[in-house]
Amino acid sequence: MTRIHSVEHRMRLFDHRVPSLYAGKHRIAVEQTLDATGASLPTHEQRFDVRELRFSIVDTDVHACYPLPGASGTYSQILPHITLDTAALPWLRRLPGLDKSVPWMALLVFREGELPDDPQALGTVDVQTVRQLLDRALPGQPPHIAPEFIFDDEWESACTTIQVPGPLFTALAPGAAEMAALAHVREGGPPDATHTRGQEEPEPHPDDLNAVVVANRFPAVDGGMHVVHLVALDGFERYLDGATTPPAEGLRMVSLWSWTFESVYDTGIGFGDLAHNLATGPDSRPDLLLRRRATAPGQPDAAQREMLARMNAGAAAVPHLLDSGERSFGFYRGPLTAEPAQQLPAPAEGRSRLESAGEGLIYLEQHGVFDAGYAAAFSLGRQLCLADAEFRTALLEFRKAARSAARRLATHASVTGRAATPQDLRGRKAREGFDRLLTDAGGSRFRATLQATGVQRSARRGPRPRSQAAPMAGAAALRSTLTDAGAQAVLRDAIGAELEPIAAWLARLPLLEMIPFTHLVPDPAMLPVESLRFAYTDPAWVRAAVDGALSVGVGHALDADLNALAADVAAPPPCALLMRSDLVPHWPKIIMTAFCGERVIEPVRRTVYGHDVLMLLYPEVIDTFTLAEPPQGLHFGFSDIGTVELREISGPEVGAPLGEFPEEPTDDRLARFLRSGGDDVLNVAGSGDALLTALGEAHGGVELSSAQFALQMIKAPQFQEFTRP
Numbered sequence: 001m002t003r004i005h006s007v008e009h010r011m012r013l014f015d016h017r018v019p020s021l022y023a024g025k026h027r028i029a030v031e032q033t034l035d036a037t038g039a040s041l042p043t044h045e046q047r048f049d050v051r052e053l054r055f056s057i058v059d060t061d062v063h064a065c066y067p068l069p070g071a072s073g074t075y076s077q078i079l080p081h082i083t084l085d086t087a088a089l090p091w092l093r094r095l096p097g098l099d100k101s102v103p104w105m106a107l108l109v110f111r112e113g114e115l116p117d118d119p120q121a122l123g124t125v126d127v128q129t130v131r132q133l134l135d136r137a138l139p140g141q142p143p144h145i146a147p148e149f150i151f152d153d154e155w156e157s158a159c160t161t162i163q164v165p166g167p168l169f170t171a172l173a174p175g176a177a178e179m180a181a182l183a184h185v186r187e188g189g190p191p192d193a194t195h196t197r198g199q200e201e202p203e204p205h206p207d208d209l210n211a212v213v214v215a216n217r218f219p220a221v222d223g224g225m226h227v228v229h230l231v232a233l234d235g236f237e238r239y240l241d242g243a244t245t246p247p248a249e250g251l252r253m254v255s256l257w258s259w260t261f262e263s264v265y266d267t268g269i270g271f272g273d274l275a276h277n278l279a280t281g282p283d284s285r286p287d288l289l290l291r292r293r294a295t296a297p298g299q300p301d302a303a304q305r306e307m308l309a310r311m312n313a314g315a316a317a318v319p320h321l322l323d324s325g326e327r328s329f330g331f332y333r334g335p336l337t338a339e340p341a342q343q344l345p346a347p348a349e350g351r352s353r354l355e356s357a358g359e360g361l362i363y364l365e366q367h368g369v370f371d372a373g374y375a376a377a378f379s380l381g382r383q384l385c386l387a388d389a390e391f392r393t394a395l396l397e398f399r400k401a402a403r404s405a406a407r408r409l410a411t412h413a414s415v416t417g418r419a420a421t422p423q424d425l426r427g428r429k430a431r432e433g434f435d436r437l438l439t440d441a442g443g444s445r446f447r448a449t450l451q452a453t454g455v456q457r458s459a460r461r462g463p464r465p466r467s468q469a470a471p472m473a474g475a476a477a478l479r480s481t482l483t484d485a486g487a488q489a490v491l492r493d494a495i496g497a498e499l500e501p502i503a504a505w506l507a508r509l510p511l512l513e514m515i516p517f518t519h520l521v522p523d524p525a526m527l528p529v530e531s532l533r534f535a536y537t538d539p540a541w542v543r544a545a546v547d548g549a550l551s552v553g554v555g556h557a558l559d560a561d562l563n564a565l566a567a568d569v570a571a572p573p574p575c576a577l578l579m580r581s582d583l584v585p586h587w588p589k590i591i592m593t594a595f596c597g598e599r600v601i602e603p604v605r606r607t608v609y610g611h612d613v614l615m616l617l618y619p620e621v622i623d624t625f626t627l628a629e630p631p632q633g634l635h636f637g638f639s640d641i642g643t644v645e646l647r648e649i650s651g652p653e654v655g656a657p658l659g660e661f662p663e664e665p666t667d668d669r670l671a672r673f674l675r676s677g678g679d680d681v682l683n684v685a686g687s688g689d690a691l692l693t694a695l696g697e698a699h700g701g702v703e704l705s706s707a708q709f710a711l712q713m714i715k716a717p718q719f720q721e722f723t724r725p
Contacts, residue, residue: 011187013185013707013708013710014184014185014204014209015101015184015185016090016091016180016183016184018091019088019091019092023052023092023093024093024149026050027045027046028047031043052093054093054234056158056159056254056256057256057257061084061086062085063084063085064083065080065082065083065228066078066082067080067263068261069260069261070259070260071261072263072264073261074264075263076219076263077639077640078219078635078715079214079217079636079682079713080109080219080226081212081213081214081635082107083211084210085210087209087210090103090105090213091103091104091183096237098176098237098240099176103183104234105213105233105256106173106174106179106213106231107182107213107216107230108164108172108173108228109172109215109218109226109227110172110228110229111219111224111225112224112225114165115164115227116163116165116250121227122225122227123258123260125161125162126160126161126163127158127161129155129156129158129159130150131156133159133252134147134150136252138161139250140163140164140249140250140252141249141250141252142235143232143234143235143236143253143254144235159254160255160256161254162229162252162253163251163253164231164250164251165250166246166247166248166250167246168250169239169246169251170242170245170246171675171679171681172679172681173240175241175242175684176241177685178216178684178685178692179240180706181684181692181704181706182214182215182216182706183213183706184212184706184707185210185211185212185707186209186210186211186212186634187208212710215228216684217681221265222266223262223264224262225261226261226262226263228259228261229253229255230255230258231254231256232253232256236253271583271718272629273640274581274582274583275583275718275719275720276640276641276720278530278531278579278581278722279720286531288532288533288534288722288724289338289533290338290534290535291313291314291338291526292316294308302367303367306364306367312339313341314333314338314535315331315332316522317330317331318332318522320372330370331370331371331373332371332376333522333538334376334515334521335377335515335537335541335542336521336536336537336538336576336578337535337537337538338535339536340536341536341537341538353543353547353567354378354544355547355554355560356378357379357382357548359375360374360376360377360544361374373541374544375544376519377519377542378545379548380516380519380545381544381548381550382549382551383548384514384545384549385548385549385550388505391505391549394502395550395552397498398495398498398499399553400498401498402491402498402499402562405491405494405495488564495565499565499566503566503569506549506566509542509569510570510573512537512615515545517609517610517613520615521578527580527613529580529581530580530581530582531580531581532577532579533578534577534622534722534724534725536574537572537573537576537617542569542572543567546567546569551563572617574621575617575618575619575621575622576617577615577618578614578615578616579614580612581612583627584613585612587629590629591627591628592616592628594618594622594626596621596622601619601620601622602618603616603617604618605617622724624721624723625724626719626720626721626722628718628719629719635714637713637715638670639715641660642669643662643669643670644661644670644713644715645657645660645714646658646661646695646712647714649711654711661694661698673689692709
């Protein structure tokens, strides 16, 4: 299912735009007969000309070309096309004996070594006058145009020509019916805010119409230079559809416009293949969860069930060297889990944080092995701190400032009552004094007291008797003070400058910054080449890493308690998605959209590991993820697996996708619609298996118009959807 969240633009396709009068010389004759007598008046005749360019077009007539002139890329699945600003230009002349829907121009694609005067396909052309062209000044049969149809001022005008060998023209040139199918008119105006489905279609505005002429040949799969010529077929009607064989010397054709591009080697692996492989995997049933799939034995015992449960949750079995020197194995799971993570075990002695890696070890006593995930998180946090000299220095400054502020708080007269002992800090008197201290003058007096130096406080108070001096706060009083939430808030405010760099550094851990990729994905089999995996995040793992970072430099219990001032970090985003694919480096503008129900969820972090691994973190658990090929503008061709997208051709749902065509599961389904000869020329409407006929049969046996054919051949950006298991 495709979801599109963008401004909608109306785009309509029309078959052709036939002019009221074709270009050329015209005659109007007026005859009058008198009914009563039967007599007639003399015939009045007037001649006039409709002048249109015949041997060239102006630069302003060309709106765009695809592939872009001078571009280099993988284009073997694309039919080159040209867009013209004059919507009626391809039909301004009518080729004698052919239907009015047949344009007088066609787009021919040539490769290296095909044109005798341009063997490297660099766009080399010959410039000559119309007189020289028709007088055969250069090799090749010129167009059959009677001299009386040439205007006097056209004979000396310049035109650009190329020599096309006869067999090459026969192999590449479209037939008359194919020329009609390969040209259409496109409307692409501004957003239509008033028009809705079911209403009468408005008339198109002429300024919004463009003519489009599409080639019938695909660039070479093995790459190389290509030159595209918009050639005039006026005067070459006899050579269309094989009625007359072109001379061996070839045809001297007028090139109205030309450009070159390079198609690089097509490995056969494109966006569609890669996205499809992500969805199917080598066994057609990818797990899509970040874990190593383990096959359960027929009757697993208790140990095997425990192992399967932990591996299904995203753990990996790893070697484990015990403190005793024995070698064993254990389990490790990082911050990303396949299932919602279990709660972190309560630390010893009722403390709220881990103080050592050993406290994070989970011992599976029944099986004699350890789960070292949280212990590894603690150790990693400690290592990250030790490796960052700037953070270590800031951490020591923070503790120094926090200890000083805590002592000032514990010894302040409003709390101790001057003569109170440190043990009284837990009593009613201390609580009342502390409450007054926090509320008096909005707490400003107390904050000023905490931030003042000892000399400043002494200068304000003046000398006092020794017997009235405030007692020094003991360790128990200091630690007791830190248990109060209000005291912690005041302390954080008092040491805000020292706490800020600590909080900023620790805030990177919930976003999984600084954490090595091997800690996120401990087993390469959990994220193999060309795979996509959903994952949850474990807040307890992140808290263990935070505890490890703050454990550096802890000298006594007070320092450990002071860590609570900095350890209050946000929970990590609850959902992650990882993708390991060539899509990451080769399609940097790939469109990725995540959904929770019908709501679009934007990632809070996007990062690339190495060159081909992408990780996205989401603020909510997503249930659907989509990949869409980056749009490169509207062009024509087939998908990576050789199909086109059938689209509704009429009714209110016109343009709606109906599925892939052809349906036969072959490696290159569109190959059957190529002309024989190996030139990659599409058999649009010729003899044999013609694509236009087959598409009409797929739509119930109708005869498709040029606009309907173009609608089927539009190569829309490819799309793949993934649903969380």
